[in-house]
Amino acid sequence: xxxxxxxxxxxxxxxLNLTAVRRRFPSLKEKVGGVLPAFFxxxxxxxxxxxxxxxxxxxxxxxxxxxxxEFHTSHQTDKVIDSARTAMADFxxxxxxxxxxxxxxxxxxxxxxxxxxxxxxxxxxxxxVTHMDHDANIAPWLLIARDHGLKVRWAEFDPATGRxxxxxxxxxxxxxxxxxxxxxxxxxxxxxxxxxxxxxMAHSVGAMAYIDAVQYAPxxxxxxxxxxxxxxxxxxxxxxxxxxxxLYGKSEHLTNLPVYxxxxxxxxxxxxxxxxxxxxxxxxxxxxxxxxxDWIGETYGQPFSKAVKGYRGRRRTLxxxxxxxxxxxxxxxxxxxxGLAAIPTVSISGITNLDELEDRVPTVIFTVKxxxxxxVAAELGKKHIYVWDGNYYALEVMQKLGREDHGGMIRVxxxxxxxxxxxxxxxxxxxxxxxxxxxxxxxxxxxxxxASTNGKPPAAKKSAPTKPKAKAKAKTAAQTxxxxxxxxxx
Ligand SMILES: Cc1ncc(COP(=O)(O)O)c(C=O)c1O
Numbered sequence: 001x002x003x004x005x006x007x008x009x010x011x012x013x014x015x016l017n018l019t020a021v022r023r024r025f026p027s028l029k030e031k032v033g034g035v036l037p038a039f040f041x042x043x044x045x046x047x048x049x050x051x052x053x054x055x056x057x058x059x060x061x062x063x064x065x066x067x068x069x070e071f072h073t074s075h076q077t078d079k080v081i082d083s084a085r086t087a088m089a090d091f092x093x094x095x096x097x098x099x100x101x102x103x104x105x106x107x108x109x110x111x112x113x114x115x116x117x118x119x120x121x122x123x124x125x126x127x128x129v130t131h132m133d134h135d136a137n138i139a140p141w142l143l144i145a146r147d148h149g150l151k152v153r154w155a156e157f158d159p160a161t162g163r164x165x166x167x168x169x170x171x172x173x174x175x176x177x178x179x180x181x182x183x184x185x186x187x188x189x190x191x192x193x194x195x196x197x198x199x200x201m202a203h204s205v206g207a208m209a210y211i212d213a214v215q216y217a218p219x220x221x222x223x224x225x226x227x228x229x230x231x232x233x234x235x236x237x238x239x240x241x242x243x244x245x246x247l248y249g250k251s252e253h254l255t256n257l258p259v260y261x262x263x264x265x266x267x268x269x270x271x272x273x274x275x276x277x278x279x280x281x282x283x284x285x286x287x288x289x290x291x292x293x294d295w296i297g298e299t300y301g302q303p304f305s306k307a308v309k310g311y312r313g314r315r316r317t318l319x320x321x322x323x324x325x326x327x328x329x330x331x332x333x334x335x336x337x338x339g340l341a342a343i344p345t346v347s348i349s350g351i352t353n354l355d356e357l358e359d360r361v362p363t364v365i366f367t368v369k370x371x372x373x374x375x376v377a378a379e380l381g382k383k384h385i386y387v388w389d390g391n392y393y394a395l396e397v398m399q400k401l402g403r404e405d406h407g408g409m410i411r412v413x414x415x416x417x418x419x420x421x422x423x424x425x426x427x428x429x430x431x432x433x434x435x436x437x438x439x440x441x442x443x444x445x446x447x448x449x450x451a452s453t454n455g456k457p458p459a460a461k462k463s464a465p466t467k468p469k470a471k472a473k474a475k476t477a478a479q480t481x482x483x484x485x486x487x488x489x490x
Contacts, residue, residue, distance in 0.1 A: 015303075015327050016296070016324060016328045017299075017300070018419045020299070021296070021417050022419075024295070025047045025049055025050070025240075026049075026050050027047045027048070028047060028417060032384050033384065037384040037385070038384065038385045038418070039417075039418070040385060040386055040412045040413055040414060040418065040426060041386040041388055042238075042413040042415040043187050043215060043238070043363045043388070043411060044388050044413070045237045045238060045243075046218060047240065047417070048240055048289070049289065049292045051291055051292060052241055053285075054288070055281075055288035056242065058284065059280060059281040059284040059285075062076060063080055063280070063284070065280075067081065067278075080280060080287070081102070081278065084102075084283045084286045084287040085100045087286070087290040088100045088248075090313075090314045090315045091222070091290050091318050092223070092224045092234075092248050093222070093223040093224060093226070093311070093315055095225060095251070098270055099248055099251050099254060100246060100247075101246070101247040101254070101269075101270040102244060102279070102283055103273075104245060104279070105244065105245040106212065106214050106233045106234065106246075107140075107245070108245060109245045109247040110210075110233060113140075113231060113247065113257075114143065115140075115144065116257040116258055117144065117208065117210075118147060118148050118150075119258045120257065121148050121150055123149035124149065124150075124151065124176060125151070125176055125177075126150065126151040126152075126174060126178060127151075127152055127153070127179045127181070128153045128155055128181070129142070129154060129181050130154065130155040130156075130164060130181070130182050131155065131396040131397065131399075132164050132186050132188075132191070132396070132397060133181065133182065133183045133186075133212060133394070134183065134187050134214065134215070134394055135394070135396070136212065136214075137183060137212040141179070141181050150178075151176070153172040154172075155172060155182070157186075157191075157397075157400070159349065162186075162191050162351050162360075163191055163359075164191065169201060173201055173202075173204070173207075177207045178207050179202070179207050179209075179210060180202040180207060180208075180209050180210070181210045182195060182209070182210075182211060183211070183213075183215065183216075184211055184213040184222070184232075185213075185215040185216035185219065186350075186363075187394055188350075188365050188391075188392060188394035188397040188398070188409070189360075189397060190215075190350050190351070190361045190362070190413075191350060191359060191360055192220070192359050192360060195211050198211075199228050203228065208230040208253070209228075209230050209231075210233075211227070211229045211231065211232040211233070212233055213233060213234045214233065214238055215238070215363065216234075217234040217239045218238050218240065218325075219415075220326045221308075221319045221322035221323055222322075224248050229248070229250075230253055231250075231253065232247075233245065234246050236285070236286045236289055239289055240292055241282075241288070241289030241290075242279070242282035244279050244282040244283065244285075249270075254269035254270060254272075259273050261273075261275060262276075290318070293317075293318050293322065294318060295321075296324060296325065297316075297321035297324070300321070301317060301320025301323070301324055303324075304320050304327070307319075307320075328416055329414065329416060330358075330362075332362040332414040332420065333360060333414070335420055336362060336364050336423055336426075337354065338354070340364060340366055340427070343368075343427075345368050345369040345434045345435075346367070346368055346434060347367050347369070348366045349366070349409065350365060362414035362415075362418075363411060363414075364411070365411045367409050367410065368410070368433065371434070372389075372406075373407045373408055374389045376389065376410050376430070376434075377389035377410055379433045380426070380429060380433065385426050387412045389407060389408060389409070391404060391408040392408070392411060
């Protein structure tokens with residue numbers, strides 16, 4: 001096993017040089033209690049580069065002001081924001097910087113968009129949401145449905161495979177459908193959805209597609225024009241930047257939708273969508289986060305040239321970067337899934353087949369038999385291995401998996417700065433913790449799982465099979481609830 005692990009590690013390290021990548025993130029060098037933390041809390045928020053920290057400091061030193069004034073610092077602020085808009089447009093391959101809206105976070109932007117879209121809908125119109133989405137791409141739509149008398153239809157996911165039922169979604173569509181809200185990748189299951197197909201389905205009846213790319217953006221290339229998405233939202237704190245949100249909208253929507261605004265603020269989009277003073281220093285940091293991807297593309301992108309035909313300049317470099325990151329992260333997913341599946345008391349939900357890594361990001365949810373998710377996260381936390389527990393606002397996912405009343409699940413989420421060695425460290429510690437839920441029987445030193453603490457029957461159904469390499473097969477987690485009912489952070 002050790003030799004095999006070394007091979008995986010050196011192969012993936014030819015995609016990205018992790019020593020060089022990690023050097024760019026100052027917080028990765030900060031010891032806590034004498035140890036370097038392993039950050040696997042990334043789906044809840046990532047660490048930032050030194051460039052991001054410098055950009056925020058520089059903004060305060062040289063540009064700190066409000067917009068559209070007749071003096072130097074205000075001009076500088078305008079420049080910072082314009083330049084970051086262009087960077088974001090390049091990152092998403094948007095047709096124009098004017099189709100990029102900055103906001104506090106994805107949730108606030110989605111509430112604003114839902115209110116504006118809601119004003120154009122009438123009683124009896126239908127909208128489609130999914131059980132796989134983060135609540136930020138569900139609740140705003142449920143609320144406009146309540147306010148405007150709209151019908152809500154729910155697309156399902158299959159708990160056994162962790163995949164969205166697109167055939168089922170197709171059947172929900174009628175001439176009355178006005179919007180489909182769906183996620184690019186699930187922040188719980190890690191599944192990447194076929195959003196192009198979802199957009200096509202919406203457009204087949206003249207409906208809009210609203211895509212939540214918060215979870216996907218740090219892991220792979222996005223091309224809003226190719227997707228033809230009406231809206232696509234993401235958050236820079238999930239892709240190595242500051243706490244802020246970004247909304248891409250087709251120009252006709254940003255221009256025509258009746259977005260709520262104060263009267264004196266600019267009437268033209270995108271500024272008409274940006275309520276109040278923006279987070280200028282954060283926006284400076286967003287451009288620096290994109291500059292990190294630019295560096296990745298320049299440094300490690302060359303082998304992926306064939307995959308990014310048709311792009312020019314920074315747009316091309318950014319696509320090279322995200323393709324390289326995607327490839328590297330597959331090795332992290334593989335190691336996580338194989339290692340987790342080999343721990344007998346661990347049950348994973350979502351795609352576990354190593355032949356299907358193309359369809360997932362390295363975000364994996366699981367339970368440990370006999371321990372609540374909060375207990376496991378706390379025990380790992382004591383070792384400075386940071387993972388989330390709870391529902392991470394993927395409320396519908398946890399309900400569907402039968403986990404919402406049982407403390408949700410543990411979520412381990414890797415990013416491109418995580419090493420295979422960190423994954424192994426996590427797995428070793430988890431094995432130890434999971435082992436504590438085992439009872440040693442007889443004198444042969446062999447461990448046997450203790451009965452589940454809540455008296456529910458043990459897992460009966462297997463999830464999608466893992467490759468034979470993984471000694472123990474992954475089990476579905478829905479049947480191994482714990483007692484804790486805590487919800488986690490997003
Ligand atoms: C998939 C997904 N969508 C939406 C959100 C909400 O993002 P924000 O915190 O920017 O509102 C999150 C946050 O975790 C998320 O993971």
